[in-house]
Amino acid sequence: MSDACDHVETLRVRYSDTDAQGIVHHSNYFRWLEEARIGWLEAIGQPYGRLTERGIFLPLTTCSCAFQTPVYAGERVDVHLNLDEVTRARVGLTYEIRRGEQVAATAASAHAYVDATGRPLRLQRDDPFWLALQEA
Amino acid sequence: MSDACDHVETLRVRYSDTDAQGIVHHSNYFRWLEEARIGWLEAIGQPYGRLTERGIFLPLTTCSCAFQTPVYAGERVDVHLNLDEVTRARVGLTYEIRRGEQVAATAASAHAYVDATGRPLRLQRDDPFWLALQEA
Amino acid sequence: MSDACDHVETLRVRYSDTDAQGIVHHSNYFRWLEEARIGWLEAIGQPYGRLTERGIFLPLTTCSCAFQTPVYAGERVDVHLNLDEVTRARVGLTYEIRRGEQVAATAASAHAYVDATGRPLRLQRDDPFWLALQEA
Amino acid sequence: MSDACDHVETLRVRYSDTDAQGIVHHSNYFRWLEEARIGWLEAIGQPYGRLTERGIFLPLTTCSCAFQTPVYAGERVDVHLNLDEVTRARVGLTYEIRRGEQVAATAASAHAYVDATGRPLRLQRDDPFWLALQEA
Numbered sequence: 001m002s003d004a005c006d007h008v009e010t011l012r013v014r015y016s017d018t019d020a021q022g023i024v025h026h027s028n029y030f031r032w033l034e035e036a037r038i039g040w041l042e043a044i045g046q047p048y049g050r051l052t053e054r055g056i057f058l059p060l061t062t063c064s065c066a067f068q069t070p071v072y073a074g075e076r077v078d079v080h081l082n083l084d085e086v087t088r089a090r091v092g093l094t095y096e097i098r099r100g101e102q103v104a105a106t107a108a109s110a111h112a113y114v115d116a117t118g119r120p121l122r123l124q125r126d127d128p129f130w131l132a133l134q135e136a
Numbered sequence: 137m138s139d140a141c142d143h144v145e146t147l148r149v150r151y152s153d154t155d156a157q158g159i160v161h162h163s164n165y166f167r168w169l170e171e172a173r174i175g176w177l178e179a180i181g182q183p184y185g186r187l188t189e190r191g192i193f194l195p196l197t198t199c200s201c202a203f204q205t206p207v208y209a210g211e212r213v214d215v216h217l218n219l220d221e222v223t224r225a226r227v228g229l230t231y232e233i234r235r236g237e238q239v240a241a242t243a244a245s246a247h248a249y250v251d252a253t254g255r256p257l258r259l260q261r262d263d264p265f266w267l268a269l270q271e272a
Numbered sequence: 273m274s275d276a277c278d279h280v281e282t283l284r285v286r287y288s289d290t291d292a293q294g295i296v297h298h299s300n301y302f303r304w305l306e307e308a309r310i311g312w313l314e315a316i317g318q319p320y321g322r323l324t325e326r327g328i329f330l331p332l333t334t335c336s337c338a339f340q341t342p343v344y345a346g347e348r349v350d351v352h353l354n355l356d357e358v359t360r361a362r363v364g365l366t367y368e369i370r371r372g373e374q375v376a377a378t379a380a381s382a383h384a385y386v387d388a389t390g391r392p393l394r395l396q397r398d399d400p401f402w403l404a405l406q407e408a
Numbered sequence: 409m410s411d412a413c414d415h416v417e418t419l420r421v422r423y424s425d426t427d428a429q430g431i432v433h434h435s436n437y438f439r440w441l442e443e444a445r446i447g448w449l450e451a452i453g454q455p456y457g458r459l460t461e462r463g464i465f466l467p468l469t470t471c472s473c474a475f476q477t478p479v480y481a482g483e484r485v486d487v488h489l490n491l492d493e494v495t496r497a498r499v500g501l502t503y504e505i506r507r508g509e510q511v512a513a514t515a516a517s518a519h520a521y522v523d524a525t526g527r528p529l530r531l532q533r534d535d536p537f538w539l540a541l542q543e544a
Contacts (some may be wrong), residue, residue, distance in 0.1 A: 020154035066473035200336035
């Protein structure tokens with residue numbers, strides 16, 4: 001567990017994130033990862049809303065999560081996001097979801113760049129998103 | 137509890153519909169009502185996808201629900217939908233959510249007709265949706 | 273729209289709160305109201321987790337919402353909560369959901385006090401929750 | 409894409425499963441996988457509710473999904489579930505999510521057996537769940 005990471009997003013666990021087991025439903029971890037991505041894009045000056053206005057969408061091609069300790073309603077979690085690999089056609093991210101000092105889960109997601117119709121895109125070398133990704 | 141109603145939609149309660157209390161989270165009842173509306177629109181020959189293609193959207197203006205008995209994961213519920221009142225500008229619906237013979241909740245929703253930009257619409261007298269609503 | 277209220281809870285709208293209409297799904301407003309209640313209970317020194325440990329649960333008996341303007345992903349909303357009426361058997365709350373200065377929705381919820389088995393409770397006159405509610 | 413599989417669960421996509429992109433939110437695929445598991449457990453005579461009454465819980469240790477084609481509100485999907493590997497301490501499942509003949513996504517999940525307090529369990533050789541898993 002390294003403390004250097006590209007972005008940290010702090011989220012409050014909603015009561016409605018839980019299920020009848022009394023803990024957060026696993027599907028909701030992926031909603032937190034998305035919030036971390038959105039926060040990260042904003043932090044690198046490329047808010048998702050502006051990207052989609054420019055016709056750049058980032059749908060998931062794959063995602064995965066390994067669950068270590070449960071998370072409960074009312075807690076706060078820190079999602080540590082790392083840019084894993086990036087090309088002009090796709091980007092891969094990894095995540096740690098932490099409750100305080102404890103790693104509750106690790107996760108990864110891969111995203112293709114597509115246009116509004118879902119067609120794959122290749123970012124231009126001078127595209128501001130591509131430039132921001134390289135700096136990140 | 138009357139058995140005549142305009143549409144019955146049978147739904148399976150998803151495990152992910154529950155919360156840490158062990159019962160279905162109240163917000164999800166509104167998702168079931170929506171499924172009942174979608175089933176009803178299809179049953180009257182006006183599937184929601186076709187309405188929106190024609191530029192007719194039915195956002196909620198109000199909704200309410202009274203909860204009587206809890207509902208559990210894995211159960212099946214029958215949503216009984218009734219057309220309450222309808223004009224060329226709006227439509228009101230009422231619902232009973234039943235588990236078998238038991239009424240678990242009663243609910244209501246009101247909807248305006250709006251275009252894709254959210255502007256209020258008044259249905260033409262020969263609009264197929266208006267004609268279908270009057271027959272319903 | 274009055275600015276005096278018993279509690280304000282600021283929430284970030286999650287991307288996963290939206291639906292295919294491009295706006296927040298109406299069911300998720302009820303999840304925000306719940307977060308406001310949880311924040312309010314904490315603020316009056318009666319966190320919900322502690323209440324449930326003491327065998328006091330606050331299930332909804334009714335809820336309603338009137339929607340005025342849509343809310344979009346990434347926005348922040350302020351839920352203004354007001355204690356409407358309170359007895360030793362039940363509590364009623366009202367809410368305004370605001371985007372900046374604009375009221376996006378108004379809402380209400382009523383809650384019974386029940387024990388872990390769902391049986392109605394009557395709060396004792398010296399119950400710390402009852403005392404806190406009277407001060408609120 | 410093989411047609412032999414251990415269980416097929418047919419699900420209707422809810423409108424509230426979608427997000428502002430107009431397609432089903434990726435997190436909801438994991439809710440469908442869960443429904444397929446619950447249907448499969450019922451089909452092998454080991455409904456999840458009965459397992460948890462006996463103190464056997466099946467939390468996820470890992471899950472993953474690869475997304476191929478988007479899924480839209482109102483569609484029906486068939487989740488094809490396969491028992492991948494099973495021991496007396498854990499079980500692994502794989503899934504295909506199909507829209508008609510098309511594979512929309514493939515997925516996997518791994519589950520540990522734990523008791524109500526989250527402690528790992530080892531199934532007894534004569535445990536009805538273990539016997540049912542071996543026949544499956």
